[in-house]
Amino acid sequence: MPTVVFHKAGQTYTEVVNDNTNLVVRAGIKQFPYPNLKYQCGMGKCATCACRVISGAEHLPPANWKEKKQLGERIEQGYRLVCQLWLSHDIELTQDIAPAAK
Template sequence: MPRVIFHKNGQTFEDEIKTGSNLVVRAGIKQFPYPHLSYECGMGKCARCACEVLAGAEHLPPPNWKEKKQLGDRLEQGYRLACQLWLEHDIELRQEPTA
């Protein structure tokens, strides 16, 4: 089971999730890391779920066209859309507070 470490607002949240889980789906059904993960559409259209990948990026698939369109240069800075990631391995993410 993948271990997720999630940083937001100076706090760190840690938990294990079922292999193949998506954090936005889990947040939507009130599971980890609810209510801390910011998200909106869940379909890669709004980029509200953008997170910086601090560890585990080597296990993620290449960015899809939605991530390329929404994140642009932020991809090179290590950002990904949480709604587009189905996690198979440990990951550490940081999400900036939203206004």
């Protein structure tokens, strides 16, 4: 079961989640990382859930077309759309700086 370390506004939140977990889905049903994760559509259309991956990126699939469209060059800086990720490995994320869409 993956451990998720989530940084936001100078605070750090850590929790173990079930394998194959999507953090936006969990926040939507008021589980970790709720209420700290900023999100909106959950479908890769708004980029509100964009986070920078600090560690664990090597276990994530390549960015999909939605992430490429919304994040552009920010993908190279480690940003991903959390709504598009199903976690099976430990990951550390930050949402202190939200990138602008496109």
